Amino acid sequence: MAAAMTSTHEEPRVVLSARGLTKSFGAFAAVKDVDLDVQDAQVHALIGPNGAGKTTVFNLLTKFLQPTGGTITLMGKDITRTPADKVARMGLVRSFQISAVFPHLTVLDNVRVALQRPGGLSTQFWLPLASLERLNARADELIEAVGLKRERNALAADLSYGRKRVLEIATTLALDPKVLLLDEPMAGMGQEDIGTISGIIGEVAKTRAVLMVEHNLSVVADICHRVTVLQRGEILAEGDYKTVAQDERVRLAYMGTEEA
Incomplete structure (x- = not known):
């Protein structure tokens, strides 16, 4: 049967x-x-x-x-x-809650700062700066996912407006929102940046x-x-x-x- x-x-x-x-x-x-x-x-x-x-x-x-x-x-x-x-x-995470990037930190450091809470480091202020190194792998994943790999070590202040918005999305995603x-x-945003952000949002929504x-x-x-x-x-x-x-x-x- x-x-x-x-x-x-x-x-x-x-x-x-x-x-x-x-x-x-x-x-x-x-x-x-x-x-x-x-x-x-x-x-x-x-x-x-x-x-x-x-x-x-x-x-x-x-x-x-x-x-x-x-x-x-x-x-x-x-x-x-x-x-x-x-x-x-x-x-439940709203973008502008953490949308103000730190202008004098690099793209990498901005994302690492955002990763400190899910990484369990947000209240452990006595730990050495080297403790943030454990966050590099996940930070690089996020940076690559939003297309900022070339700007990884650039200061946030040196990014264009559109790229700053992309960085904001990366720091938001660092909180692993549902x-x-x-x-x-x-x-x-200009048309090119709109296309970039649209693509990122589409990927995020998967x-x-x-x-x-x-x-x-x-x-x-x-x-x-x-x-x-x-x-x-x-x-x-x-x-x-x-x-x-x-x-x-x-x-x-x-x-x-x-x-x-």
Whole structure:
């Protein structure tokens, strides 16, 4: 008798979720009843015009702000009232939390500094500088992964703006996040750097979830698996880029401008 056929298809795993997320400042509701599911190994974009509530949602998810209402879960654990530092240690990392590179340190040293917490050295300040040598192998892996191998020993201050942003991503990845939140990673970049960062984000998303706020719709179309459109703190539309782009409300409100 032939063996029964079994399906190998698995549903995408939700790693970061919000239900009924709400934030009010006095009488003003900046975020209203937002439901959001971010799936593992996918890039999820949060788009909308200025004032749509994107940054507030980011601040709520990363616990820089406490919600007025609703719940947030990370890897199935309720983090609604969890402090920001603990959430980061649980694997929810926002790019600008460690995005300020040390200009007078080399690329290698910037990445090694970021590796000190996962390497167990962040509180062992009495150890000699040579103790950081154990971090070199992982630092070099990260540096090569983001295309900074040639600049390994260059001072961060000598890098172009785009290459500094690449270094910031490397230092963020040093924390080994399970969910990576990127706030406008393409802002202020030339086309060549945009291509580089897009490629890096695509590679990063093969092994972890990425949630990004991004105004460049070409980037969103190219690398994002799912898109959530916010308007006045509420979800206007959600789906893959093609679905969202065909939504008449979105087309009228956003797709005709670079502010979308």
